[in-house]
Amino acid sequence: MKKLKVMAAAVCALALAACMLAGCSSNNASNDKKDAAATSSDKTTLIVGFDQSYPPYGFVGNDGNFTGFDLDLAAEVASRNGWDIQLEPIDWDAKDTLLNSGAITCIWNGFTMEGRENDYTFSDPYMLNAQVIVVKKGSGIESLADLAGKNVLTQTDSAAYDVLAGDEATKADLKATFASLDTIGEYNTAFMQLESGAVDAVACDLSIAQYQMSAKPDAYVQLPEDLSDEHYAVGVKKGNTELADAITKTLKEMNEDGTVEKLCEKYAEYGLSYTNWILK
Template sequence: MNANAQLSRRQFLSLAGGLAAVCGLGLVGCGGSGTSAATTAAASTDAATDDSANITQLTVGFDQAYPPYGFVGDDGQFTGFDLDLAAEVCSRNSWDIQLEPIDWDAKDTLLSSGAITCIWNGFTMEGREDDYTFSEPYMLNGQVVVVKKDSGIASLADLAGKAVITQTDSAALEVLQGDKADLATTFASLETIGDYNTAFMQLESGAVDAVACDLSISQYQLAAKPDAYTQLDEALSSEHYAVGFKKGSQQLADKVTETLKAMDADGFVKDLCDKYASYGISYDNWLLK
């Protein structure tokens, strides 16, 4: 019940007779109508003031240790599938691009403050819909588990009593603390670390028994070391990648989606997928067709 309705009820109780009752009910009705109108007006104002697409520079926040979506290349320069996508989107919209490697834990603060315009780095949208305004999803992804080939671990059930590691604030961690929390309780430990490159170093050294990660990360690691690792057949979850913007930046999100669709239509995306095929990127997983 809203404040106006409560006020009318109090007035109603203080008045006597049928006429007073009618007046009291009338006040209740007026209170409800006013609230609805105010809400509609506020929503219209928010939509009218969204000028998020009126930019000259797109500052892309990304994890520089997240191949093949964003990482440091052999030449020491930032590269990756998502960074190439972002650069082409900026080129087609006459925007400058600024690549900003970030501490993943600080991404929300950086986005809210305006230090970055978006998070574009294999960013899973499921479970985060209320926290960001997203582009349409552009890539199919999933959460999987990678183990050493000689580990004897062949299923999720075999992880009981094992040490599992994943990235801090990752989609894999969210799954293991959510839908797969019962599975995680069977682990000897569930550890977190700042980046997946270090997580796989831990796996290779034997410090942990398994890495829970994005499908794309698994594909990249298996392509790099096919004799060292294997991916369990059973996935932890299935989800989608999208570009995350500050809440309310719908016009900018729509502009990026529109440009990505145009890039697919003229063959740019297919060529880019082929460029990163050796890293585990497949055009079959592209969604904006």
């Protein structure tokens, strides 16, 4: 009987040990799953802030979805780096607040870098740009000098506005000849006002001018003198060189394998040209 009791006790002890080991194994497996989930949730998300009324770089397509050259570039960069992507249409006036708060991780939308170098960390510039003046065909305005006494319109907080009236305006003397220089939230409405005769000229990026003239070749003409020559780059939060460098590196790879040229061809009907691409 004593032997039986000893054997029973031993069996119980072994069973208890087995249960404890199984519990430990289960807990370890559970912890491993939690760690894996945490790693997965830490995946980088590229939140692209853009003006949805800025064709051909970012706009609402005929199907109601966001499209554009810069948005396609961003999607491909995210894919090649294993990042998720989120397209976030923004109020252009609020872009700095959104970027600094982390609501967006980059501004990628025909974004001129000149004059903004102290406010953002930029990728290497990828596209040539210029600030230009567009007028109605047949208006009699044929040069910058002809803008004297005229009403000019541009986008709020745009590079064109900075050239004409910003803190370091390079064309302040020209602006002084205007009857007025007003701003508006987005360029599509600006060109509607130009077409209706509510304003005499629109100051804008070359890409915007090319798009509008392609859409309505009999309505508008660009003045032969540019206001300034500039470059487009991707703006990220000041100090985030790791993200800016990763974007630059991937854009170079995309140019080398022909992806960039194909995207330029996709938007050629909007006036976009691969000859303006400068990042090699």
